[in-house]
Amino acid sequence: MKKHFEPVGCDVDLATGAMTNATGSYEKRFGDLAGLYGDEAAFQRMRAEWGDKVVYAVSDFRPSDRAGDVIFGVTRMVPGKVGDEFFITRGHIHQQTDRPEIYYGQKGKGLMLMESPEGETRIVEIEPLTCCYVPPYWIHRSVNTGPEELVMLFCYPADSGQDYAIIERSGGMRSRILDDGAGGWKVVENPNWRPRDEAALAAVYASSKKDAA
Numbered sequence: 006m007k008k009h010f011e012p013v014g015c016d017v018d019l020a021t022g023a024m025t026n027a028t029g030s031y032e033k034r035f036g037d038l039a040g041l042y043g044d045e046a047a048f049q050r051m052r053a054e055w056g057d058k059v060v061y062a063v064s065d066f067r068p069s070d071r072a073g074d075v076i077f078g079v080t081r082m083v084p085g086k087v088g089d090e091f092f093i094t095r096g097h098i099h100q101q102t103d104r105p106e107i108y109y110g111q112k113g114k115g116l117m118l119m120e121s122p123e124g125e126t127r128i129v130e131i132e133p134l135t136c137c138y139v140p141p142y143w144i145h146r147s148v149n150t151g152p153e154e155l156v157m158l159f160c161y162p163a164d165s166g167q168d169y170a171i172i173e174r175s176g177g178m179r180s181r182i183l184d185d186g187a188g189g190w191k192v193v194e195n196p197n198w199r200p201r202d203e204a205a206l207a208a209v210y211a212s213s214k215k216d217a218a
């Protein structure tokens with residue numbers, strides 16, 4: 006008889022962002038996120054107090070890395086800002102660039118910042134019960150724009166992988182999300198952003214399956 010994977014139910018603890026039956030987890034601390042924010046001086050000033058504190062934590066369930074399977078999990082982001090810029094995740098495009106993702110807001114307030122390979126920006130605001138679709142090929146980064154923790158479920162094809170270097174090569178994402186001083190957020194252009202050239206775009210759209218990073 007064919008051996009099947011066992012079905013599983015995972016309970017999310019909204020207070021901690023933990024998920025039962027997770028197969029893995031990791032935390033990103035403030036000190037791990039050097040170079041991500043626009044205001045480097047503010048980042049250095051915060052380092053003494055924030056260096057070891059967790060900015061975001063991820064628990065996930067990975068049954069396999071087979072095409073057709075899925076990985077899902079929970080991201081918990083604490084609230085905060087570096088200068089005027091709200092706390093962010095590193096952000097990535099999927100290693101298999103045509104793989105999509107969905108996020109489902111569970112607690113707090115934030116947004117998904119997305120950038121196409123050609124440099125267009127799109128934003129989807131996320132609050133509890135918002136389901137956000139990140140289509141194939143879009144670079145994506147989560148931003149906590151609220152005063153409390155942002156907790157979101159995510160799900161993506163199991164063979165997607167993550168490529169973080171695409172953002173570094175362009176000097177960051179094109180848009181940054183700043184406090185607008187009136188309880189909301191605003192988008193500002195990152196002056197260090199460099200467009201991807203034709204060769205870089207061709208690499209993003211190359212149809213062959215790329216090796217995992």
Ligand SMILES: O=P(O)(O)OC[C@H]1O[C@](O)(CO)[C@@H](O)[C@@H]1O
Nearest residue numbers: 063080094095096097159161167
């Ligand atoms: O991988 P990053 O960009 O640090 O952000 C973490 C988030 O993205 C994911 O890698 C999913 O694509 C999750 O682990 C989590 O939602």
Ligand SMILES: [Fe+2]
Nearest residue numbers: 099106145161
């Ligand atoms: Fe992703």
